[in-house]
Amino acid sequence: MSRLKPRPSAAHRWMHCAGSVLAESRFPDETSPWALEGTVAHKVGEYNLLQRNTVVSYPKKAEEGVDVDREMLSHVQVYVSACCGMLGPNGRMSVESRLNLDPLEIALGGTGDCVVVNPFSDVNILDLKYGAGVPVDAKENPQLMIYLLAAALKYADYMPEKGTCTIVQPRCFAKPQKVDTWETDLTELKEWGVEVLVPAYKACFADDPPRHAGEWCRFCKARFDCEARDREAMSAAQAAFDVIPVSELGPDRLREIMEKAPLIRGFLSDIAERVAKELEEGTLLSADVGFKRVAGRSSKKWIDEEMAAAALTAVGIEAYEPKLLSPAKALKAIKQEGLDTEITDLISVSRGSLVVPVDDKREELQNMQFEEIKG
Numbered sequence: 001m002s003r004l005k006p007r008p009s010a011a012h013r014w015m016h017c018a019g020s021v022l023a024e025s026r027f028p029d030e031t032s033p034w035a036l037e038g039t040v041a042h043k044v045g046e047y048n049l050l051q052r053n054t055v056v057s058y059p060k061k062a063e064e065g066v067d068v069d070r071e072m073l074s075h076v077q078v079y080v081s082a083c084c085g086m087l088g089p090n091g092r093m094s095v096e097s098r099l100n101l102d103p104l105e106i107a108l109g110g111t112g113d114c115v116v117v118n119p120f121s122d123v124n125i126l127d128l129k130y131g132a133g134v135p136v137d138a139k140e141n142p143q144l145m146i147y148l149l150a151a152a153l154k155y156a157d158y159m160p161e162k163g164t165c166t167i168v169q170p171r172c173f174a175k176p177q178k179v180d181t182w183e184t185d186l187t188e189l190k191e192w193g194v195e196v197l198v199p200a201y202k203a204c205f206a207d208d209p210p211r212h213a214g215e216w217c218r219f220c221k222a223r224f225d226c227e228a229r230d231r232e233a234m235s236a237a238q239a240a241f242d243v244i245p246v247s248e249l250g251p252d253r254l255r256e257i258m259e260k261a262p263l264i265r266g267f268l269s270d271i272a273e274r275v276a277k278e279l280e281e282g283t284l285l286s287a288d289v290g291f292k293r294v295a296g297r298s299s300k301k302w303i304d305e306e307m308a309a310a311a312l313t314a315v316g317i318e319a320y321e322p323k324l325l326s327p328a329k330a331l332k333a334i335k336q337e338g339l340d341t342e343i344t345d346l347i348s349v350s351r352g353s354l355v356v357p358v359d360d361k362r363e364e365l366q367n368m369q370f371e372e373i374k375g
């Protein structure tokens with residue numbers, strides 16, 4: 001039996017690059033403090049959903065060494081509220097349940113954060129993403145489509161007519177809406193499963209499966225050791241720099257370069273990361289590579305705030321200073337207290353603009369709006 005295991009969470013990658021599953025299998029699984037934080041946030045979500053709590057709480061102050069503080073509870077609240085909001089009177093909610101695509105005869109599956117199915121109506125998959133950095137879209141997200149398809153097959157007896165994929169990403173500032181839902185037709189989803197997903201899955205098990213580089217290389221464990229990715233990034237960089245004066249580039253060339261930019265940026269930042277790591281480990285010498293490590297900007301923070309406050313108070317120093325609430329916290333407090341105080345006139349909103357591909361779901365800014373946000 002093959003030891004290869006395509007995972008739903010990496011589907012965006014292996015559906016573009018069949019060779020990535022084999023390539024990544026040679027590297028150990030990575031873990032990080034952020035991943036552990038995410039695991040704990042999921043536990044808190046699971047605990048509350050199983051208790052059917054609409055207001056999130058947790059019996060412990062820490063879990064696996066990670067603080068379960070008010071901030072985490074407020075983020076998990078967004079997820080729990082989204083899950084509970086999907087549940088109709090005769091609906092069923094399954095939390096952290098196993099989902100698989102055995103009916104399609106492929107060994108693809110995993111744990112769905114939350115499935116809500118309402119009889120003769122809808123089946124819904126909700127996914128909590130606790131990361132703050134990279135915004136993830138629900139629309140046509142293959143990981144969620146896989147789970148939704150598996151849930152639709154598992155709960156076929158409930159005869160749902162439509163399906164939704166929801167990503168709850170409460171900490172991500174780059175994402176305008178914290179709860180992002182995409183609705184899809186279940187017949188089309190099943191066709192996608194048979195015609196697109198199953199062949200892509202099977203391609204991962206071919207002899208010498210092909211590698212195809214693109215923006216999906218960003219989190220591939222094999223990216224530091226992948227000729228296909230290096231070649232593609234180098235040729236994209238060469239093409240980008242082999243230009244007549246930049247000011248003379250036409251729309252087609254600008255588009256080509258913009259499309260390849262993430263690949264080139266990823267390649268360059270991985271090179272910088274590798275140099276930093278090898279200098280630290282001593283496998284690379286600054287004399288050879290021409291670069292060295294120096295101290296970065298320092299920042300100070302209390303190791304234990306309560307102890308620091310006690311020490312300062314003991315010598316007569318006022319340890320705390322009163323601070324005005326941020327507009328976001330003030331609006332939240334007013335809402336929580338059920339007050340009708342109007343403070344929006346006291347708040348100025350400044351916002352930058354971003355350049356994103358035209359198929360991005362955010363609405364395009366018109367000239368007047370653009371001038372407005374420039375202020």
Ligand code: SF4
Nearest residue numbers: 017213217220223226
């Ligand atoms: S780095 Fe890119 S091209 Fe190479 S295996 Fe990974 S996804 Fe495929």
